[in-house]
Amino acid sequence: MSDSRPAPGAQTxxxxxxxxxxxAVARDGATIQEIAAELDVHRSIASRILSTLADARLVARSADGRYRPGAGLAALATGVHGTLRSIAEPFMRxxxxxxxxxxxxxxxxxxxxVALAVIEPPASGYVLSFRAGARHPLGRGAAGVALLAAAPPAPGEAEKVTTSRARGYAATFGEVEPGAYGVAVPLSLAEGMPTACLNLITYRPEVADSAAPRLMAAAERISAALS
Structure with missing residues (x-):
């Protein structure tokens, strides 16, 4: 009879x-007791786990006693972002x-x-352009809507987010760049990867009208490559 219980090291x-x-996902940090309750372990075990993570600078304990993401987590995020960018860029080109x-x-x-990577068309005339690192509020522009649509439904969410989730892509006009059309498709990534989307921006309505199927297909291929 086999023992299907995980080894102690794997469980830890x-x-x-x-x-x-x-x-990482707690908006205002998390207490030892909250972590213990979520893990269904004694408070002392949760405290040891958090102390180990703090030693690795992955979490940090604030003056209020709550644990928040630590500086070491930024290095991990940079590596994840690099992997995502390197996989996505060939499809983007x-x-x-x-x-x-x-x-x-x-x-x-x-x-x-936040724009992680930006690819402009080769040998093209006037195109819309912005730099990696550019940012705008979630819920604004096709990308902001698509990123919200990648999450489960939330009470009181905007109708355009609900609609975009149902059809698999977001489409907006003039919300970030005046006179520009945006079409964005969320990526379906494994747990631990950042919420991400592919976004097309153009002044030509015929391009925006035809882009969604190809963007969705590319998003599926990128997601598969990262799974």
Missing amino acids: LARGLRALELV ELAGEFGATISLLVTEGEEA
């Missing part, structure tokens, strides 16, 4: 990773050439959509 690792995730439009990869950072 799983708890540590889960605790790190709980701290293909789309930029096909549509003659700027294609960007955006991720959620707090309450903002």
